[in-house]
Amino acid sequence: MKVEAKILIGLGVFFGLMCLVYWNWSLENAGGVMMFAAMLLCFLPGGYYYWWSRRMKARPEDDPNATQAGGAGVVGAFPGTSIWPFTLGMGSFFVVLALVFGIWFLVPGLGLVIWAMLGGTAEGRRGGKV
């Protein structure tokens, strides 16, 4: 976790410095705001990883001498197949078409999006097909 944290915090510090220079030197605000936001976006996960890296012992993947057996155990839950990403994708497609061809496209669009969100969540709880 330490390296991950350092990378993000390092990038954030750099963007912060760049923001300071740019803010004081330029006559324009958009760039400064965007660099400030970039800095925050780095500090947020970077700080989180840093916080954790101080509170947990090195994970097997951070240990240069780890053995494969040492890392055995549950990695996570991986769904085998799922129809919900497709449903959500098609829903989003219709929502975007509503921007172009008329508001009524929102009916199937939002319908599919909501259906997919409910279905996907339920599947996550129940455990879907493998």
Place this chain on the structure above:
Amino acid sequence: MTDLLKPPVHVEDHGHEEHHGPTGILKWITTTDHKVIGLSYTITAVIMLVIGGMFAEIIRAQLATPNGTLVSLAQYNELFTMHGSVMIYLFAGPFAFGALANIIVPIQIGAPDMAFPRLNALSYWLYLTGAITMLSGFFVTGGAANFGWVAYAPLSNSLNTPGAGADLWIGGLLLTGFSAIFTGVNLCATIFYLRAPGMTMFRMPIFTWNMLVTSILILLAFPVLTAGLIMLYADRHFGTHIFSVAGGGVPVLWQHLFWFWGHPEVYILALPFFGMVTEIIPVFSRKPVFGYKGMIFATLSIAALSLGVWAHHMFTTGVVLLPFFSIMSLLIAVPTGIKIFNWIGTMWRGEVWFSTAMLMSLGFLFTFLIGGLTGIYLASPPLDFFTHDTYFVVAHFHSVVMALVLAGMGGLFYWGPKITGYLLNERLGKAQFWFLFIGTQAFTFPLYILGLQGMPRRMAIYPHDPQWKGLNDLSTVGAVLIGISTIIFVINVVVSWKKYPAGDNPWDGHTLEWFTTSPPPHHNFYRLLQIRSERPTWDYNHPGHRALAHGQHEAHEENDSEVPAS
């Protein structure tokens, strides 16, 4: 849902999973396997390359004569806009992070899948529907978007560009933008949380490193584009005046938003391809990569700097801080130079095996060097004032993007056998390389000269001048050669179909993907090995050699070549 055990697992444990899933179209629609999704991405992205390439061929055919009449002036606007848009938004990015990275990164770090498999599938559907949305502009009245791939305000407002084509362009980009953001999240989470035991950050293959940095850049840059697009849409339809002077808005704000995404995007496109050649060159030089850590820090500094250079695309607007952006842009040349130095250092005194993948990488190196050097010219405001909006710029970025195409083809030849289990024909591969390489130089070189002589870009016709005609002809010939190279590739795929079994490790590869079977099983590994360096598979196959620390490389006498050079 399977609670997945980390390897070592038994073959039987996973063997059955492959047989139960749906097949055919239902498999394609419901899969959450990163390899299947990655393959869908690969096929879709290559189709986009062909579509974008066909637009380019029409453009070049139009420009073969000064007063070409192949297309109308209005159609020409649609063509160059959609050519640029398809290539940048629908081919280069998705090919890199949706296709190859999606397939290779989890395997390279010993992960069973991406961290969020369903999100990964969603990314693909957003990409596919986004592509369909953008391209369907050709079928509505008024035609496809025609304001250039950068959609500058005020040209892109509803007065100057009415019609559904422009809205479809915006909508398509919203979809593909979210697709990219989700892939970025997925790659970051995968790399941070799913590495195999012993796969420390500084043992990750360079390709994976580059994809991590690319993903961070995606997360920093793409939301700005999405926000900009929503503002643009609001200006067009909801009567806001964010980008129009009339209502108190600032047109140049669009350029700031666009290029704050757009320049990092250049590196979002380039870094994955840098990563590909950094995998290919060491393997085919039979040496570890030269300067492993240097490569990583170069990548990180390119990423950091790339957020501070956006306005070098806006020098001629007269309202940007020239010294700041010029200095930052020139600084990027330093880490890029380090990379080129390291690539050459890797080949230096290696036993270079000129396979197609390696030739493509060398072609990349040469072409990218030209693109990079001309980029340094453009980073200097006085020179940019002179060449802005001429074919010099078009030539510069085509040297860069065609270098990426070369690298991407190298990646397909290198990893294709891992993905499909079969090699491509090397002879046809080499023929493809020479057509692509020579075609690229013949296509870009005349454009540099035309640009210096002042030929403006985005013009369907140009003055009668024998020299300009000759140079344009040469460029068109180059484009035709590039087109032929693509046809050779398609022929190669057809004639090599399931013909040359690859085996698990055809190139004596270094990284984990060459340890598993070709194609890899469901959840990627039947067993894993002890990871003690950044070349675990090579260590395993060459037990006599001690594991080398980062950056060190052996004298080449120590290398053995078990695999016969072709």
